[in-house]
Ligand SMILES: Nc1ncnc2c1ncn2[C@@H]1O[C@H](COP(=O)(O)OP(=O)(O)O)[C@@H](O)[C@H]1O
């Protein structure tokens with residue numbers, strides 16, 4: 041290398057040095073701004089998360105605060121004489137005679153025996169208002185199960201009327217002037233007398249989880265709605281998962297790509313955005329009026345929710361199928377697998393987690409859906425627990441809607457309790473989704 | 485029919501004089517992707533129990549031609565093939581030929597190792613299983629072990645056959661894919677740049693393996709490495725822009741290429 045060349049070499053080196061330093065200065069000048077932008081962005085993110093967490097906490101605190109007391113019920117324990125005159129005047133001991141016995145009368149006798157100094161007609165009526173009419177049913181249930189009880193004295197534990205449950209829980213204040221509350225000072229005094237005799241107790245509100253709806257809050261339960269929701273979801277799942285997955289497989293793997301499949305694709309996407317009440321109207325017109333299926337039945341509810349769910353499941357399943365790497369398909373085809381073998385042996389197992397996630401999201405949607413079910417009559421007042429998907433019933437969100445609409449104070453806490461139960465089921469379903477994904481997902 | 489088909493003469497000896505040694509005979513093969521004419525009038529014989537290498541600049545249609553031998557192009561909607569490709573004298577595009585059967589006779593190894601997300605054993609057993617090649621578990625075990633052995637993988641995996649095939653190294657995965665392909669006992673094995681995702685040591689192992697497999701199988705390999713073509717193949721076909729420019733014995737192509745384009749490519753002037 042000549043000296044001239046060496047000279048040039050150092051020249052270019054120092055030139056690039058200068059350029060380097062300049063670049064470093066320029067970068068340095070901008071660095072502050074860049075980091076500031078990053079910090080700002082982080083702050084926005086944290087603020088957004090904090091805000092949503094606060095909202096969530098507010099939601100849970102209000103609902104739990106309002107609803108937890110509904111899981112406890114105030115009860116009164118008393119001895120009732122099961123007199124033959126009241127229950128079985130003819131003395132036949134037959135079912136059909138026992139069923140018509142005057143059980144409420146027997147309870148009344150027992151109550152009046154507790155308060156011998158209450159004599160006026162009006163006072164006696166007011167006194168009876170402390171006790172739920174459920175007392176008569178409870179007595180009937182026990183006697184029907186064991187007719188030998190007739191003539192004996194038995195001890196029953198029955199709910200107090202809902203107003204007194206509210207009094208016990210502090211929702212009705214004693215300091216409010218008498219005219220402004222539903223219960224009179226006299227009734228409160230009687231209640232306190234019962235309490236001082238040790239007849240009042242509190243315990244877990246089993247009625248809430250065993251009974252159907254009722255006009256009396258202390259007799260109203262969620263179980264009818266839970267069973268109705270269960271049947272509805274079973275019908276929805278049993279229909280929408282296989283149909284949705286089959287449709288997705290056909291569209292994604294077999295259907296030719298032409299105008300018709302394009303139209304179908306666009307329409308499926310549109311269907312996913314159709315307001316749910318429209319599906320309710322469709323169900324009303326098609327399933328009830330045309331096919332003549334029973335009103336208020338979970339089977340119809342399930343069909344309607346299936347229609348609503350199908351687009352969601354099809355879209356999720358197609359996305360899951362699309363995300364299976366083409367190399368796996370080629371590997372299977374290259375070995376001589378038929379298309380169906382390729383799909384069922386390789387593509388479907390890999391797409392399953394995505395399909396299940398889509399399905400469970402759809403089912404969670406369906407569990408919380410109210411509007412379309414109102415259209416097909418699932419808003420009816422149903423006392424009996426449905427035994428089949430064809431029996432009239434209601435579902436959890438509709439039950440919440442019905443209770444929220446009821447004037448009694450005791451239904452306020454029961455509404456929140458129903459929301460807690462609904463949220464509990466939703467959380468369970470999401471947990472199931474996570475577990476299923478874990479099970480099916482192959483991390484290799 | 486495609487409009488105005490220019491038939492270009494291929495330099496060298498694309499067609500063999502000894503017809504009894506021909507395993508695959510392509511005649512006037514044209515492949516179209518929609519409007520795009522990807523393979524133009526290729527005539528080529530592939531000799532039995534030899535390794536034939538396809539070389540050429542990228543995008544010249546090597547993969548396209550390779551995939552038309554086992555009709556993997558069928559899976560591409562817009563792809564259309566004309567002409568004939570005969571496997572042992574029977575045109576694979578004949579109506580009477582079933583692709584499932586064809587692909588059992590013509591196996592394939594892909595560019596990127598693509599083992600199934602299943603155990604090593606299941607990967608190899610899958611082909612024999614779907615084709616019903618083995619009646620008993622013992623028989624299947626034998627086929628799986630034999631294939632792994634022939635793919636030179638058995639010693640490395642024999643005590644973890646139940647572990648995922650995707651957990652192996654890249655080179656091992658590719659050898660697993662080769663074992664999977666030979667488990668079906670095909671007549672021809674197509675390999676599309678099988679070493680392009682592998683390091684030199686893994687590549688050397690696969691090349692060694694290809695040389696051994698030649699005894700029992702007819703092998704067609706696409707490669708972008710001319711050294712590899714020179715090392716493993718007996719015959720070499722050079723493609724350019726969808727046309728088969730030259731095909732001869734490998735030695736001939738690399739030492740004494742006839743066509744200018746071939747000369748240019750192997751001396752590294754383009755590609
Ligand atoms: N699926 C496809 N659809 C449309 N064109 C394709 C497709 N696959 C390959 N081609 C085109 O065909 C030509 C040949 O491609 P390919 O056979 O993959 O080349 P090579 O393997 O030699 O690199 C390229 O021009 C490529 O763009």
Ligand SMILES: [Mg+2]
Pocket residue numbers: 546547548676
């Ligand atoms: Mg290629």
